[in-house]
Amino acid sequence: xxxxxxxxxxxxxxxxxxxxxxxxxxxxxxxxxxxxxxxxxxxxxxxxxxxxxxxxxxxxxxxxxxxxxxxxxxxxxxxxxxxxxxxxxxxxxxxxxxxxxxxxxxxxxxxxxxxxxx
Ligand SMILES: [Zn+2]
Numbered sequence: 001x002x003x004x005x006x007x008x009x010x011x012x013x014x015x016x017x018x019x020x021x022x023x024x025x026x027x028x029x030x031x032x033x034x035x036x037x038x039x040x041x042x043x044x045x046x047x048x049x050x051x052x053x054x055x056x057x058x059x060x061x062x063x064x065x066x067x068x069x070x071x072x073x074x075x076x077x078x079x080x081x082x083x084x085x086x087x088x089x090x091x092x093x094x095x096x097x098x099x100x101x102x103x104x105x106x107x108x109x110x111x112x113x114x115x116x117x118x
Contacts, residue, residue: 001013050102058094
């Protein structure tokens with residue numbers, strides 16, 4: 001089955017020309033599409049540093065949340081302030097780690113694209 005590029009009618013594979021308008025059967029050249037897709041796809045393989053930093057960011061966030069959760073039920077002086085500092089610290093470290101991870105990934109993607117174009 002192929003679809004006429006001229007009128008859009010579906011034609012059987014055996015037909016050399018469109019049964020409706022006579023347009024020649026034109027199949028997209030093999031290999032053209034996958035190549036274009038590969039160029040648009042993100043660089044294959046995320047650098048280990050980026051993945052490690054991302055994991056660290058989630059770890060920090062989880063630890064921070066756990067600390068806040070535990071702190072809610074623990075008797076600590078200045079509880080509000082301690083929990084706030086904990087949240088802000090964990091949040092900013094996690095954001096920092098995520099930001100660096102993103103920067104590493106971007107740099108990697110740009111380098112991979114440049115290498116492919118050369
Ligand atoms: Zn046609």
